[in-house]
Amino acid sequence: MPAVVASASLFLAACGGGSDNGSDGGDGGSSGGAPAADALDKAKGVTTVAFWHAMDGTNAEQLTKLVDEFNSANSGKIQVKATYAGKYDDAITKYKAAIQSKSTPDLIQVYDIGTRFMIDAKQTIPMQKFIDRDKLDVSDLQPNIAGYYSINDKLNSMPFNTSMPVLYYNKSLFKKAGLDPEKPPQDLAAIRAAAEKLSKTKGGPADYGFGAAIYGWLLEQFIATDGKEYCDQGNGRDGKATKVLFDQPESVEVVKWWQQMVKDGLAANTGRDTKAAQAAFKSGQLAINLESTGQLGGYSKAAKDGGWELGAANYPHIKAGTDGGPIIGGASLWINSANHEDVNQEAAWQFVKFLASPKSQAAWHIGTGYFPISKGALNEPADVSYRKENPLFDVAVKQLEGTKLSKATQGCLLGVMPQARKASEDGLESAINGTDAQEAMTKAADSLKGQISQYNSSVG
Template sequence: MSTDVRLAAPRSGGRSCRLLAALTAFLLAVLAVLLAGCAGNRPKGSLDVPAADAASRAPGLTTITFWHSMDSTNGIALQALIDQFNAAHAGRIKVVGVYQGEYDDAITKYKASVQSNSTPSMMQIYDIGTQFMIDSHQVVPIQGFVDRDRYDLSALQRNIAGYYTVAGKLWSMPLNSSVPLLYYNKDAFRKAGLDPDDPPQNLAEIRADAEKLSKINGGPVSYGFGAAVYGWFLEQLMATDGQLYCDPANGRTGQRVTRVALDSPQLVQTLGWWQAMVKDGLAVNTGRQTKAAQNAFTAQQTAMTLESTGTLKAFSAAAQGHFELGAAPFPTVSGSLADGRGPSIGGASLWISGLGHTDAEKEASWEFVKFLVSPESQAYWHTHTGYFPVNNRALDLPVEKQYLKANPLFGVAIRSLDATELGPSTTGCVAGSMPQIRKASEDGLEKALIGQDPQTAMQTETRDIAGVIENYNDSVS
């Protein structure tokens, strides 16, 4: 998921089936190039893990080209870490960070670089691009370096590492991770006669509170609830309900995803709930633009919203001097959160290129990866961006303890993730067509919010996306 400490940049708008088909066709064309081998055009290099001394034995300077999608505050923090690494490895390794736009733009550019045999040494790819990267046959799995060095993974937050682990193999190293939360305006709760320390736990409770908060019923804000039309939230509601989003087993066993549960009872119920909230004046439909929903919340037009931990820092800054900010675990569809259940993570991870790159580049990239996930780097990253520290040992450092004392709401996210048991339903769906699946879920939700029957909307999207999934799987079989 693309999350930021700033108010997130607008995401792409609605997608028709024609656009979905076009995107799929492009993806399949790229995969055809990758998997066909292209005989004489195949780049040199290998997917083998290099010798541990490959970088130190290389003459002169080894330059690492690192493509990423971090801009604004996040980009500044990342560049500071790059500069620190380069200073410590002066004369041996130099990392050159290159911003490639938002996640969708970056993966499109990566696909083009594969076709032109000009891939970067390292690439930051968003979570839902995981299966595509595996299928590209361009990258060296992180697991290979881990096994060679007997690198200790125990410090990595298990759920975060679990997302990027498929069939028992860690393919990429998490960098920026976040979990979803329910944010709410405590002052508005007080004005509506609600207990500010008793936030809602499920959709029915959100509605009950929204009825007292909304202006239509004499409440203190225009709308009790408002969140972006974002497929990630629907995926999270399946996770907190303990349900699989994709079959079989969310793609976690190595078997390819063959079906997505867009028409599941839980999601149809969610769409019906959201539709009624908007119709009854208890929620505002801000569309797919994440920034619009965030702005409505910080402007106190809404009193509750769904967002990631990546926005906690920005929400805290916007609320200061205006209202007291509250944060609670992500809700369930119904009932209360059962023991061991919880949301899956979002964000992006680091991939090391193999084909077209020297052993020295691969080894130098691994050195940089290890630096970025060290406790010290992750403490800096967390306190300057708001992203979750992927290394648990970062939380023991004085700078982290000071940060958490000043920002106690982040503890909600830590406790939520730590209490979530690792399993297929809580690690999210990994499918090559996951970007299109997410857009299809947003199409269904959007249709419901403008009046279409929720079950019909999701049955249509389920049927349409089935062909996309089948075509992708056929292309890589």
């Protein structure tokens, strides 16, 4: 994923300075509290909610359906105008420019790794302010999803589109290799053992036993499943992180393992393009692949069209016996308060509540494959039917519900997280191409020191 590059001077101009003495426990907004609950009642005419999002294709079509449904139900009162702001990186870059020109939208969808920036920008009002004002029961939210966007149990933004990584495997190739298709590998040693029987270089039925994109998100998952943190300061939740930890032994162990797998012909080097690894798995070149739950639909179709059976299992651990779990990915919704009228903030909140409802989340899940943030969505009749038709999705449900919430599984909050992800990819790619694993990851981590320091200085 390309990095988002923002200079300290740009950030200072955008945020207008401000100080931060701690972890911003949910108080990233520019105002002291939520607007009055009756703000909409006092409004004249229709209140427009400008909503920037980063969804395209099928996801955009489903989002449009939800927007239309909300607008119809609130005709004459609220009108949501959804605008595609580009892919995640483009959207947040556009948002930074809008802060300077005081033209931010009422509501914006921002990817998970933009969370620290959104808190530090002090342009938004935390969702917790609305929740507390309305004494809203949010027990329906999946705790491991809400946990990513929370600090000290205070929700900064509302999760929306959520995905999780899982291990996909080709059951048909497992059978051909003499492996039990009902016992997928669940740690690095087991993946290697399976790849020894699956790979062509060892006389197996697949070109390669394993293959996944050189994607920093996957390395983050391995660190979390080992119960370790990706950055210091309690994964950036006890205070602003000052360094990344992906040069520590557990991460280097993963990199060494991956490096040796490629060297031994047991894993394909598909590069950084996730689509390349996806295509190789769909075509049967790879027997095991690590990917998002968002690929379940495409992989299921490929298996059906190709005449092979797809399997899915929990994301693997580095070693057997650890009790960590993977981190959610995706994006969340932020309500802007700086330079926005109370009535617009309240209207945006009404739309956010609609999107987070069980009914909306079930429709979103079915229409896109994204994980529902609502526990109740899984009990909606339409969602129950969907999962009966797509039983492998329950693997992700059980993985999410079985993951213990901790600072490790909440994920790292870091102002330069996009750059950190790219740096980890630089290190992994360098190691796969022959550099010593420890050397490669140390160099990658060191490359971020100046950027992290500059960012933290720029926000106080």
